[in-house]
Amino acid sequence: MARSKDKGSQEVNAGSMADIAFLLLIFFLVTTQIATNKGLTLLLPPKQEDDEPIEIKQQQRNIFKIQVNSADKLLVEDEPLDDISQIREMVYDFVLNFGDPSSNKKGSDKVSDIDVYNSLPASMKSYISRSLSDSESSDGPSSAIVSLKADRGSSYEIFIQILDELNAAYNRIYGERVGLSDEEFRKLNRNDPRQKKLYDDARMGIPKAISIAEPTKSGS
């Protein structure tokens, strides 16, 4: 009797092992959320010291004003604007205006507006001399500031849309300067020395000056 029992199969049936593993696999596939670490970056101005003068007088022509009211309506350079996507072109023209480029070396990279102009590719230079260089607009990239003032009652959604357009304008400038599209510029990997150099070259002398102004207190 014992013999006949021994003759029976000694192996554990492993056929359903795959099913169990599949079940676990599908569970992890469904519950996994690959962490996203992407977004729009912004550098805030340093903390205000009390003894510092609060406002440094800037020439009005060097400030590109965008205002949003609580009904999410836009006022760009004191004129109403309905189509947000136009901001991209306007900011692009504003920053690259070179109305009165100074030869003063400013900023941490010690580059003047004229140096920046000379470093631009020919296509951009001809565009600037043809349709820009307006004395009513910004003096040069180093002094151009984009000011975004959103009412406390305006929505976050429109703020992100505007910020997106501003970043698009700057990325287009940076990209064009080194012969890339704005998308290629954004995807530059700054850990790679060669791409890092390209990135630094593109940004040299053109600061991304986006200022988020303190909003007015009127709500609703």
Added chain:
Amino acid sequence: MSKFKKKTSSSQDIPTAALPDIIFMLLFFFMVTTVLRETELKVEQRIPRAEQLVKLEKKKLVSYLYVGKPKDPTFGTEPLIQANDVFIGIDGVVKWVNEEKAKLSEVERDQITISMKVDNETKMGIIVDIQTELREANARKIMYATPQKTDED
């Protein structure tokens, strides 16, 4: 004839004994690469999409703030700020930033990046208040976390 018969009697099915191994390998891959969400979201998060995204390189330096309408209606309907697992008031932001900074090594403290995940329907008022507090706390690098805009939208 008997020759042919012998051939047909050989086993026809594919050995599937290695299948579990393959599946387990996939399973382990997913288990290892998965980062489980450490914080439970207590606020609504429908984040507006944007196009011009930048990827952050150093994950260690990023701290997250979640802003939105609380999911639990007992907390009201006004947007609240969630840091880690708790709601903090606007005056708690500086303290929270300092706690987050204390987790980093001394040289990296100034490079801390605050990633803000903000719900669609939030008004700008609270965002500006947070920004003011972050300036106060000397955490100047901020990021508005947004998913990539797809062409259909």
